[in-house]
Amino acid sequence: xxxxxxxxxxxxxxxxxxxxxxxxxxxxxxxxxxxxxxxxxxxxxxxxxxxxxxxxxxxxxxxxxxxxxxxxxxxxxxxxxxxxxxxxxxxxxxxxxxxxxxxxxxxxxxxxxxxxxxxxxxxxxxxxxxxxxxxxxxxxxxxxxxxxxxxxxxxxxxxxxxxxxxxxxxxx
Numbered sequence: 001x002x003x004x005x006x007x008x009x010x011x012x013x014x015x016x017x018x019x020x021x022x023x024x025x026x027x028x029x030x031x032x033x034x035x036x037x038x039x040x041x042x043x044x045x046x047x048x049x050x051x052x053x054x055x056x057x058x059x060x061x062x063x064x065x066x067x068x069x070x071x072x073x074x075x076x077x078x079x080x081x082x083x084x085x086x087x088x089x090x091x092x093x094x095x096x097x098x099x100x101x102x103x104x105x106x107x108x109x110x111x112x113x114x115x116x117x118x119x120x121x122x123x124x125x126x127x128x129x130x131x132x133x134x135x136x137x138x139x140x141x142x143x144x145x146x147x148x149x150x151x152x153x154x155x156x157x158x159x160x161x162x163x164x165x166x167x168x169x170x171x172x
Contacts, residue, residue, distance in 0.1 A: 013055035019048055022065060025131055028129040032126050033076040035115060043079055047072040069131065070141045073123065113163045121156035124149055124164045 026047050031040035049072050058067050114125050123142060127133045135153070139146040 001147065010077065013052060014047065018051060018064075018068070022068050023048075025065070026068060029072050029126065029131055030076055031068060032111075032115075032130055033073065033122075034079055040076075040077055042077045043072065047075050050075065056152055064136065066133070066137045066140045069127070069133070109167055110160070110164065113160055116163075117156055117159060121152055124152045125156045125160075128153055 023044070026165075027040055027044045030043040030047070031037060034040050034043060047068065051068055054071075058064070114122060117125065124138055127138045127141060128135070133141070135146050135149050139149045142149065144152075
């Protein structure tokens, strides 16, 4: 009996499981990063292609989700560095954010302010609040110390609080 097919199967990732488990999170992260639904879909597909091609390099030193999100962020950064993207008006792209059926009258002021943050602050906010990642996971994704991630998160919150002062009034 030839053991080669078993070895090939073991080296191939279970992409159906990976896409099912992480597909929505990757797409959401790409959309929040790129602010364009079509680019987000492209970036999401490219992310999963890179996961498939490089799965043998995944050593398990971080969680699978952490590793995949790092790939997604790198893909998004590559898209943002492209010459085409530098010509796109970010404000126009924000106006294309679809209104969810769950919150049809939701004010997008907070999301707009998050998108205006410097990338190092925007990343931690998106990963912490929109991807429900812990500081330790974010640190692994960004390749930064946990203390750096904590400080960035704190500073991002402070900036958002200042920018959004008076926007939100507590209900009585």
